[in-house]
Structure formats: structure tokens, C-alpha cells
Amino acid sequence: MTDAPPLLEVEGLTIGFGQRTVVDGLSFRIAPGEIVALVGESGSGKTIAARSLLGLLPYGGSVCGGTARFRGEALPSLDESRLTALRGTAIGMIFQEPMTSLDPSMKIGRQMIEALIEHDGIGERDALSRAIAMLERVRIAEPERALDSYPHQFSGGMRQRIAIAAAMLLRPALLIADEPTTALDVLVQKEVLELLVDLTREVGTGVLLITHDLALVAEHAHRIVVMRHGRLVEAGPARAVLNGPREAYTRSLLEACPKRAARARPPRRLAPILEVDKLSVSHAGRGGWPGRRQAPVRAVDQVSLRLERGETLAIVGESGSGKTSLARAILGLAPIETGRVAFDQIELGRIGARHLAHVRRRIGMIFQDPFSALDPRLRVGAIIAEGLRHERGIGTAERTRRVERILAEVGMDPDFAGRFPHQLSGGQRQRVNIARALIADPQLVIADEPVSALDVSVQAEILHLIERLQQTRGFACIIVSHNLAVVEQIADRVAVIFRGRILEEGPRDLIFDSPRHPYTGALLRAAPRIEGSRETGFRLSRYAAPVAPPPSGYAYWPWQAEPPRLAAPELVELGQGHKVACFREEKSPS
Amino acid sequence: MTAGPAIAPRRWFVRANATVGAVLVGCAVLAALAGQVATPYDPIALDFGARLASPSWDHWLGTDQFGRDVLSRLLSAASVSITVSLSTVALAMAIGITVGAVSGYFGGWLDRLVMTIVDAFMALPGLLLALALMAAVGQGKWGVILALGLAYAPSVTRVVRGIALSLREKEYVEASRAMGNGELYTIARHVIPNCVGPLTVLATAFFALTILAESALSFLGLGVPPPYPSWGGMLADARSYFAFAPWLAIFPGLAISITLLGINLLGDALRDRFDPRMAL
Numbered sequence: 001m002t003d004a005p006p007l008l009e010v011e012g013l014t015i016g017f018g019q020r021t022v023v024d025g026l027s028f029r030i031a032p033g034e035i036v037a038l039v040g041e042s043g044s045g046k047t048i049a050a051r052s053l054l055g056l057l058p059y060g061g062s063v064c065g066g067t068a069r070f071r072g073e074a075l076p077s078l079d080e081s082r083l084t085a086l087r088g089t090a091i092g093m094i095f096q097e098p099m100t101s102l103d104p105s106m107k108i109g110r111q112m113i114e115a116l117i118e119h120d121g122i123g124e125r126d127a128l129s130r131a132i133a134m135l136e137r138v139r140i141a142e143p144e145r146a147l148d149s150y151p152h153q154f155s156g157g158m159r160q161r162i163a164i165a166a167a168m169l170l171r172p173a174l175l176i177a178d179e180p181t182t183a184l185d186v187l188v189q190k191e192v193l194e195l196l197v198d199l200t201r202e203v204g205t206g207v208l209l210i211t212h213d214l215a216l217v218a219e220h221a222h223r224i225v226v227m228r229h230g231r232l233v234e235a236g237p238a239r240a241v242l243n244g245p246r247e248a249y250t251r252s253l254l255e256a257c258p259k260r261a262a263r264a265r266p267p268r269r270l271a272p273i274l275e276v277d278k279l280s281v282s283h284a285g286r287g288g289w290p291g292r293r294q295a296p297v298r299a300v301d302q303v304s305l306r307l308e309r310g311e312t313l314a315i316v317g318e319s320g321s322g323k324t325s326l327a328r329a330i331l332g333l334a335p336i337e338t339g340r341v342a343f344d345q346i347e348l349g350r351i352g353a354r355h356l357a358h359v360r361r362r363i364g365m366i367f368q369d370p371f372s373a374l375d376p377r378l379r380v381g382a383i384i385a386e387g388l389r390h391e392r393g394i395g396t397a398e399r400t401r402r403v404e405r406i407l408a409e410v411g412m413d414p415d416f417a418g419r420f421p422h423q424l425s426g427g428q429r430q431r432v433n434i435a436r437a438l439i440a441d442p443q444l445v446i447a448d449e450p451v452s453a454l455d456v457s458v459q460a461e462i463l464h465l466i467e468r469l470q471q472t473r474g475f476a477c478i479i480v481s482h483n484l485a486v487v488e489q490i491a492d493r494v495a496v497i498f499r500g501r502i503l504e505e506g507p508r509d510l511i512f513d514s515p516r517h518p519y520t521g522a523l524l525r526a527a528p529r530i531e532g533s534r535e536t537g538f539r540l541s542r543y544a545a546p547v548a549p550p551p552s553g554y555a556y557w558p559w560q561a562e563p564p565r566l567a568a569p570e571l572v573e574l575g576q577g578h579k580v581a582c583f584r585e586e587k588s589p590s
Numbered sequence: 591m592t593a594g595p596a597i598a599p600r601r602w603f604v605r606a607n608a609t610v611g612a613v614l615v616g617c618a619v620l621a622a623l624a625g626q627v628a629t630p631y632d633p634i635a636l637d638f639g640a641r642l643a644s645p646s647w648d649h650w651l652g653t654d655q656f657g658r659d660v661l662s663r664l665l666s667a668a669s670v671s672i673t674v675s676l677s678t679v680a681l682a683m684a685i686g687i688t689v690g691a692v693s694g695y696f697g698g699w700l701d702r703l704v705m706t707i708v709d710a711f712m713a714l715p716g717l718l719l720a721l722a723l724m725a726a727v728g729q730g731k732w733g734v735i736l737a738l739g740l741a742y743a744p745s746v747t748r749v750v751r752g753i754a755l756s757l758r759e760k761e762y763v764e765a766s767r768a769m770g771n772g773e774l775y776t777i778a779r780h781v782i783p784n785c786v787g788p789l790t791v792l793a794t795a796f797f798a799l800t801i802l803a804e805s806a807l808s809f810l811g812l813g814v815p816p817p818y819p820s821w822g823g824m825l826a827d828a829r830s831y832f833a834f835a836p837w838l839a840i841f842p843g844l845a846i847s848i849t850l851l852g853i854n855l856l857g858d859a860l861r862d863r864f865d866p867r868m869a870l
Contacts, residue, residue, distance in 0.1 A: 331768050360770035373761040377783045377865075383762075386779075387769055436765070 005072075007032045007174055007206045008053070012066035015045070015052055015230075023049045024230040025066065030174065035197065035207040037221035037238070039214065039253075041455035042426075045230035046210050050176050053208075054091060055083045070174065089119045092172035092205075094196075096179040098159035102151040109147030112166045119170060134165045138195055156319075157188035164196055171203050178210045185318040186482060190526040193220065212456060214257060215485075215528040218242050218540040226250050242530075243537045254538045256460035257530040258489035260512070263312075271345060273444055273476045274307040274330065279339035280500075281322070281329045299325035301500035302339070304571070309443070312470065312477040314491035314508075316484065316523070322500035323480045327446050330478070331363055332356050344443065361390050364437030364475070366466075368449035370429035374421040380407075380432050381417030387439040406435045409472075410465060427458035431465065438469065445470075448480045463490055484527045484543075488512055493577070496520050501569065503557065506578030512543065516580040518556055521547035554582035608859030614852025618845075622672050625665030633658060633666040634817040642835045652837040654827065658817075660837065664845055667819040672849070674734055674820070675800040679793050681739030686746020687785065691777050693747070694754025705751070711744040716799075717806055724812050734813050738803055742796055749792055753785045790861035794854045801846050821846050 006029040015023040023045040030036045040046040051057055053068055053075055068075040070091065075083075087093075095101040103111060112134075113127035120127075128147065135143035138161040151159055160180065167175060180196060181189040197220050200207050211217060217224055217238065224241045226233040226249070234247040245251045281300040299322040307313050317323040328334040330341055332348050341348045343359050351359070364387075367373035374383055384403050388394055394402075404414040410431040421429055430450065437445055450466065451459040467490060470477055481487050487494060488508065495505040496519065504517040515521045524543035532538040550556050557569040569581035625633075630650075637657035645652045651660040693704040711719065716738075723737035757763055757780070766776040805822015807813035814820040821842045828838035 333764065333767060357770035357772070360768055363768070365765060365768040367761040367765060369761055373765055375762040375780050375784070386766070386771070390770060436769075440769075 006030060006069075007034075007071065008208070009069045010049075010053075010066070011068075013049060013052065013063070013068055014065035015048055015057065015061055016064045017061050021064070022061070022230050023052070026227070026230070026232050027066075028225045028232070028235060030206045030208060032173065032206050033201065033204045034223065035200070035209055035221045036223045036225060037209045037211060037217040038225050038227060039211060039217055040227035041212060041253075041457065043229075044227040046227050047178055049227075050178060050208055050210050053176065054087055054093060055080070056093075085119070088115045088167075088172065089170050090172055091174045091176065092167035092170060094160075094163055094167050094175065094177040094180045096182055098156045098163060098183060101163055102159055104151050106150075107147065108149055108151065108162055112147070112162075112169060115166075116169055131165075131169060134169045135162070137199065138162070138165045140165070157184050157192060160184060160188075160192050161195060164192070164199065168199050168203060168205070172205055174206045174208065175200055176208045176210070179212070180209075181216070182211070182213070186484070186523055186526045187318065214253060214456070215530050215540065218530065219528045226253070242539065245538070251534055253456055254530055254532075255534060256457040258460065258463060258483075258485040259529075259531065260488045260508075263492050263508070271309075272306050273309045273344055274305070274478075275340070275342045275345075276303060276305040276326075276330065277340040277342075279303045279326070279329060279341060280337040281325050281334050282337050283325070283334075298337075299334075299500050300329060303497070303500070303502055305495065305502075305505075307444070307476050307478065309476055310470070310474045312479060312490060312492045314479045314481060314487040314494045315497055316481060316487055316494060317497035318482060321497045323497050324448055325500075326497070327448055327478060327480050330446060331360060331365060357390075361387075361440055362442050362444070364440070364442035364445040366430075366433055366437045366445060366447040366450045369453050370426050370433055371421075371453075373433050374429060376421055378420075379417065380419050380421065380424070383421070383432060384417070384436045384439055387436050391440065402439060403435075406439045409438075409469065410435045425458075426454055427461060430454060430458075430462050434462075434465065434469070438473065438475075441473070442475055444476045444478070446478045446480070449482070450479065451486060452481065452483060459486070466490065484512075484523065485529050488529075496523070501557070501581060502571065502579075503569075503581045504579065505571065506574075507576060510576060510578045514548065516548055516550070516574060516578070518547050550580070550582050554584060557581050557583060604859065604862060607855045608863075611852050611855025611857075611859055614848055615856050616852075618668060618672060618849040618852060621665050621845075622668035625662075625668050629659075629662035629665050631659035631662040633662040633819055642831065642838075644835070645837055651841045652835065654824075654835075654838055655831055660824075660841055663819040663824060664821070664841060667821050667824060667842075668845070670731065670814055670818070671801055671804065671821040671846075674731060674738075674804050674814075675797050677735045678738040678742065678800045679796045681735060682742035682746050682796060683789065683793060685739070685743040687750050687782060687789070689743070690747040690750025691754045691781050691785070694751035695758055695773070695777050695781055697755070697758070701751070704747070708744040708747050708751075711741075712748070716741045717803060720803065720807065721810070721812065724807070729812050729815070731814055734804055734807055737807075738800055742799070746789070746792060746796075749788060750785050753788060754781050757781050757784055787861050787865055790857045794850075794857035797853050798850045801850070 008030040010029065011027045013023055013026040014021060026049055028036065038046045038050065048057065048061065052063055070086070109128060109131060112131045113124065116122065116127045116130065117124060131147060132143040135146055140146050140158060140161060154162065177196065181193050184192060193216065209217070209221060221238045223236065224238050225235045226241070226247070228249055234241060234245065234250045241250065245254060279300055280298060280302055282296040282298045284296055303326060305313070315323045315326060325334055329336055336349050343363065346359055348356065348359065381403050384406060385399050388399055388402065403417055407414055407416060412428065412431055416428070421432070424432065447466070451462050454462060463486065466477070479487065479490060491508045493506065494508050494511040496503050496511070496517065498519055504511065504515065504520045511520065512524065515524060528540055528542055530538050531541045551572050551574065554572060569583045571579040572582050573579050635658065637653070640649065640653050640657040642655055643649055643653040649659050649661065651664065653659055689704060693701045720737040720741040723740050724733050727733050727736045763776060763780050766780050801822055804813050804820060805826050808820055808823035808826060814823060824842040825839060825846070828842065832839050
């Protein structure tokens with residue numbers, strides 16, 4: 001492929017914002033039909049570099065040097081009208097956020113054919129029939145109806161497929177895809193990406209795939225360009241870079257990918273720290289008037305869990321599966337509809353608000369978004385010390401001492417106590433978040449997607465930190481996550497949750513190596529991962545564990561179809577604490 | 591921080607703004623104090639021999655239709671106008687912040703009830719509402735403060751409620767609840783302080799509105815009762831004489847403008863000063 005004349009040739013591209021250089025001498029090329037991945041952590045300049053190709057730099061940015069040639073034509077020197085002609089027809093773009101990249105006030109059909117009519121000069125009817133064919137190609141059911149619908153009527157995955165269809169309708173020679181699947185669920189992610197790859201191969205479109213996800217890259221890209229601080233670190237064929245990364249930074253990125261490690265067996269004591277029994281949580285339906293309200297949505301449905309002291313349980317599920325509602329209900333932040341939650345044998349539903357506050361103080365909570373989890377008006381010291389507010393007889397000196405101690409424990413200097421959250425990096429904020437959760441010495445820590453907003457290398461640091469603190473402090477931990485690789489690294493036990501129900505639960509190794517429920521199997525197959533080490537070289541691997549048939553006399557709860565009104569599935573014990581949700585076959589004639 | 595050389599001029603500009611604002615507000619306060627201690631003439635003494643005298647060495651800013659010294663009246667009015675506008679804004683803020691934060695934070699039926707009342711109040715023009723309220727609470731300085739304060743409170747409530755509604759979803763508010771903090775503590779510690787930025791802007795706008803509204807009320811004979819002066823009242827009285835005694839309108843107008851400019855600049859500076867994200 002490298003022999004063909006390049007479609008895009010970037011040389012020494014330099015972009016500055018005022019005095020700051022954000023992209024510094026970047027060079028790469030893309031051949032027709034080739035998928036090139038631009039990999040880097042946040043702030044590496046990868047998005048800025050790609051946007052500059054289309055003349056879409058944010059305000060204040062300017063190209064200071066270098067050339068970018070598209071089919072031999074220099075891009076930065078193009079005037080606005082020539083660029084407009086290129087955008088869409090020759091170079092398409094797909095954005096990260098499917099919720100905002102389609103105009104919410106315009107019907108899908110209009111949005112799709114607008115550019116087609118503008119650029120190709122064909123009639124509206126021809127354009128519409130082409131749009132329908134393209135929607136069929138991206139597997140949107142009832143494309144005619146879809147054309148007449150508004151974006152909000154579709155899910156995130158469908159919207160991203162529509163965005164891909166809209167971009168590919170113009171058959172661009174180059175497609176710039178900026179984190180096209182980052183905002184999507186694991187299963188949808190796989191589907192959308194495969195669609196993108198198939199479609200571009202058919203049309204012969206070159207793809208510039210911007211991403212931070214190395215496993216994703218390893219699977220689909222022909223070549224990799226690794227960026228850091230605006231500079232090119234390493235570039236080469238995907239396989240070669242993966243197997244033998246030459247630069248230390250590339251190696252450290254690959255090493256930072258979470259991997260399974262042996263877990264110290266948690267000490268078992270008789271009484272579990274947390275018992276959840278047939279818990280259901282519903283959210284009130286929308287609608288202003290009493291009586292006109294929609295039926296409440298059941299977010300958590302008959303969930304039972306048990307957590308030993310010092311143990312880590314991961315709750316895995318896609319968005320909307322009810323995993324966060326479950327975590328909130330355990331803290332008493334979401335109302336319990338039916339069922340029982342007992343923390344250290346204190347039943348939450350039965351105690352008054354004051355006692356509930358007491359229980360909450362013994363549970364620490366780590367939040368997902370390090371940017372919104374810290375009050376921007378308070379200093380780090382005050383934020384952390386707030387966790388001590390309820391402990392009696394603590395003077396200012398003692399408080400300061402404890403704040404400094406916990407800061408040291410999470411690996412931060414004591415002088416960070418005087419800073420404000422906006423002065424910290426994402427990783428530092430997440431450390432503060434952890435320090436706040438731990439300062440009152442909780443027996444249970446609930447972490448809701450603790451690393452999903454962080455870069456890979458920071459993610460690894462934070463995961464190690466949580467593991468280390470758990471060993472020294474011995475708290476039990478519930479990790480809520482959609483990221484299987486993270487779960488594999490840190491969990492003792494895993495519960496897979498889907499539509500508010502637990503479909504499978506068991507020790508980590510059993511879940512990952514011999515999943516029983518087809519849904520678990522599908523989740524695992526959808527998640528590529530990086531394996532290996534510095535010594536052996538890195539490679540892409542997939543979980544390929546076969547899914548065994550259900551225990552005899554049972555059938556699996558059908559997850560792919562809209563579930564019929566079945567009796568709640570029972571969790572059937574398979575041994576070693578491994579349970580899978582099934583229903584008795586005789587109960588449902590199928 | 592990222593204070594590159596390119597940012598320095600802006601920083602200087604912000605500092606200069608803050609200084610100018612402080613000086614202007616300081617002048618207004620000094621004038622108000624001076625007006626309480628001593629004025630060149632008695633501000634309410636009539637002197638029909640010197641009616642509508644233009645500015646001169648005897649009367650620096652001229653005299654009005656009753657021969658009263660404009661400078662003395664301006665100084666004496668400063669304390670009334672500043673007390674009225676400050677107290678009004680403080681009252682409106684106190685009511686609006688409390689009701690708005692509680693209503694937005696708790697939501698549900700309470701929020702719906704409060705917002706219905708607020709909407710009903712906002713449907714009436716502010717001045718009309720103030721007039722109706724003054725009929726109930728009485729006239730004079732404190733009547734004006736109470737009436738205008740209550741009339742402006744719904745707008746503040748709406749703004750604060752909107753912010754509280756969005757802050758409720760922030761993880762740091764949830765974190766506070768998860769730590770076992772009480773709801774009222776969470777509101778006081780995490781919700782209200784984060785409303786301050788937008789409120790500073792609103793407060794400075796209300797200062798301007800109050801001074802003008804007070805003048806309108808004085809004009810209708812409901813504000814500060816004559817013969818005692820207020821800036822708004824003086825401006826209102828000057829209308830009939832504007833063609834041949836422009837100084838009657840110009841000087842109170844200047845006093846109002848200068849004070850407002852000072853409050854605006856100082857308000858912006860204070861907002862930036864107390865927002866750690868804007869720290870210079």
C-alpha cells in the first residue's frame with residue numbers, strides 16, 4: 001500500500017495557539033484505502049492536527065508551518081471556498097459525540113441529503129434513494145421512516161451509524177474519524193467500528209482514525225502514528241509497532257493497558273460487610289401533572305449481592321443497565337422500592353435519616369468525573385477535610401495532620417492542600433477524590449467508573465493506587481464499570497448486570513475464562529485487549545471463551561430480544577460461587 | 591499557572607478596572623458620609639432670591655427652582671440613595687438566594703409551588719408591584735426598600751433556582767450527601783457559593799434599577815418625602831426645568847452614573863477575585 005501515491009501527505013505540520021505550540025513538526029501520510037491511527041493521550045495535539053486539515057481549527061489557533069497535501073494540493077493554503085468544496089465530498093469527518101454532532105432540529109433525511117445535493121448537483125429524489133440505500137447498508141431498520149425522524153428518536157449507537165452513513169454517502173476519498181466509538185457501549189462500539197471499516201474498504205476511502213484506545217487500533221489500523229505533546233513519537237505498520245515498540249513512551253502506553261494479575265485472597269470473616277437482597281429501584285416517570293405521569297422505570301430489578309470484608313466486587317454493565325442506580329441505592333441516595341440492603345448488618349430501609357447519615361460516613365464514594373466531583377470553590381485541603389466533619393473532638397491541627405497523611409498516602413505533596421481543583425491535572429484530581437473517600441476510614445468504598453475519564457497511563461496509576469490502598473487499609477470495594485479490562489485487573493468477583501438484572505456472577509477468573517451466559521460471552525468477545533509485556537512483546541488478543549449451554553432443565557434469559565414477561569430469572573449456582581441467570585424451561589414453552 | 595506574557599495586559603486591565611471601581615465607589619461613600627456631617631448650605635433651606643442660579647463660586651453646582659443648593663442636596667441625598675439601593679439589593683438577594691437554592695435543590699412539588707408564585711409575581715411589572723406593596727407596607731425610605739426588595743426577589747429566585755437545579759446534578763453535591771452531610775449544610779456549603787458568579791452580575795444590574803425605581807417612586811410622591819432629597823427625586827424634579835437649567839439634571843445624573851460605573855467595575859472585580867478559577 002505504501003507504493004501508491006499518497007492520498008494525504010503531511011510534512012512538518014506545526015500549529016500554535018498564541019505563543020504555545022500544540023503540534024510540532026508532525027509528518028505522516030495516508031495511502032488510498034489505508035487506515036492510519038493517530039494515537040495519543042489527551043493534550044497530545046491529535047485532534048487539533050486532524051482538524052487543521054479541514055481548516056476547522058478552534059479560535060486562536062493557526063498553522064505556523066509545514067505542509068499538508070491532499071492529492072498533491074496544499075491544504076493550509078486553500079481559500080475558504082475551495083475548502084468548502086473539499087469538505088464532505090473529498091474529506092469527510094465523523095465526530096466523537098453522536099448526541100451533538102447531528103442537528104437536533106432537523107430531520108435525518110434533510111441532514112443527509114443536504115450536502116449531497118449541494119455537492120453532486122443531483123435531484124432530491126435521487127439523493128433520497130441513495131440515502132435510503134446507505135441507511136440500509138449501516139443496518140438502520142425501516143430507512144424510509146428513519147429519514148423522516150429526528151435525531152433524538154435514535155439511540156447513541158444508531159446516531160453514530162447515521163453519522164457514518166451521512167459521511168460515507170458522499171463517498172469521500174479521506175475520512176477523518178475523531179474517537180468515533182469512545183462514547184458508545186462495548187457491544188455497540190464493536191458493531192459501529194466494524195461497519196466503518198467495511199464501508200470505507202468498499203468505497204476505497206482512506207481513514208485517519210483518531211483515538212486513545214490502543215486495542216482498537218491494533219485491531220483495525222494498518223499503520224500507527226503515536227503522538228505526545230504535539231510531537232511524533234513513533235510511526236510504523238500497526239503490527240510492527242505493537243510487537244516491537246521502539247520508543248519508551250510507546251512501550252509505557254502498551255504496558256499501561258490493564259492486565260490480569262493474581263489477587264491476594266481477601267480475609268474471609270463470618271459476617272459480610274454488605275448484603276443486598278432482592279433489591280429493586282425505580283425512577284419516577286417524567287411528566288409534570290400527577291396522573292399524567294409515565295410509568296416509573298425500573299432501573300434495578302430483584303438484585304441480590306453479598307460482599308465480604310476486604311473483597312472487590314465489580315459490577316459490569318452497559319449504559320442504562322442500572323449499575324449506577326444500584327450503587328446509589330446502596331448508599332441510600334436512590335430510594336429502595338422493595339428488597340433489603342444491609343450494611344454491616346444495619347438495614348438501611350429501616351433506619352431514620354440520622355442513622356443513615358452515620359452509615360454513609362462509613363462508606364466512601366469515588367466518582368467518575370474528576371472535573372465535576374470536586375467543588376471548584378474549595379481548596380483541596382477543605383475538600384478532603386469535609387469527610388472529617390462528623391468526627392467529634394478533632395481540632396484544626398489534628399485535621400490538618402490527617403489531611404496531610406492521606407495526601408501522602410495517595411501520593412501527593414502536603415502543599416497540594418492549599419490548591420484549588422482547577423490547578424490540578426485529571427489524575428491528581430482523581431487522587432484527591434480518592435483521598436476524600438478514604439479519610440474517614442470507610443469499610444466500604446464504592447467507585448463509580450473511577451478511571452473511565454482518564455488517560456491510559458493515568459488510569460494504570462490510579463488502579464494501582466486503589467489496589468495498594470485496599471491492601472493497607474482493608475476496605476471492601478464495589479467497582480462499577482463498563483470496561484472489562486479494568487475489571488479484569490482489579491476485581492475479585494464480577495457481577496454482570498443487564499436491564500437491571502444480574503445475569504451472571506462469580507469469581508473473576510471463572511467469569512473471564514468460562515463465561516456461562518451468552519451476554520457475558522458477547523461482551524467479552526467485543527472487547528479486544530492488549531496482552532504481553534516489555535520482555536515478550538505485546539499482542540492483540542480477544543477473549544474467545546466458548547459459552548457452555550445452560551444447566552439442564554433451564555434456558556437462558558433472552559437478552560437480545562425484548563424480554564417477554566417472564567418470571568424473574570433465578571440465579572442458578574454452578575459451583576465455586578459462579579451463578580448464572582436462567583429460567584426453568586417448563587415454565588416457558590419455547 | 592499558564593500566565594504567559596500574552597495574558598499580562600489583560601491582567602493589568604482587570605486590576606486597573608478594580609482600582610477605578612473601588613475609587614468611584616469610595617467617592618460615593620465619602621460623599622454620603624460628608625453629606626451627613628456638613629454641607630455647604632442647608633439642603634432643604636429655601637432661598638427664593640437665588641432660584642435656578644447657574645453654577646458659580648457661591649453655588650458650585652447651581653441652585654434649583656426653590657433656590658436650594660444643588661451640591662448640598664446631592665451630598666445629603668447620597669446617603670439616602672446608597673442606603674436604599676444597597677439595602678434593596680441585599681434584601682432581594684437574601685430572599686432570592688434562600689428560596690431559590692432550597693427550591694431548586696429539593697425540586698419536586700415544593701419547586702413547582704415556589705415557581706408558580708414567582709411566575710405570578712414576575713408577570714406584574716416590577717414598579718407596579720412595588721407600588722402595590724408600598725400601599726401595604728407604608729411609605730418612606732424603609733417602605734421603598736421593602737417594596738423594591740420584594741419586587742426584585744422573584745428574579746433573583748429564578749436565577750438561583752436555575753443554577754441550583756444544575757448544581758444538584760454535580761458530583762460534588764452528590765459527594766457531600768454521600769459523606770453523610772445534611773441537606774441544608776450541602777446547600778450552604780456547596781450550592782450557594784457556586785451561585786455567586788452570575789449573581790454578582792445580577793446584583794450590579796439591580797443597583798442601577800433600584801436607584802431609578804426609587805426616583806420613579808419619589809416622582810409619584812411615594813419615595814423619600816419632600817423636601818428631603820434623593821438622587822432619583824432630584825432628577826425627576828429637574829425635568830420641567832431642563833431647557834433653561836440643565837445643571838439640575840446633569841449633576842444628579844452624573845452622580846448616579848458614576849456610582850453605577852463604580853459598582854459595576856467593583857462587582858466584576860469582586861466576582862473574579864472570589865472565583866478561584868479566575869485567580870490572578
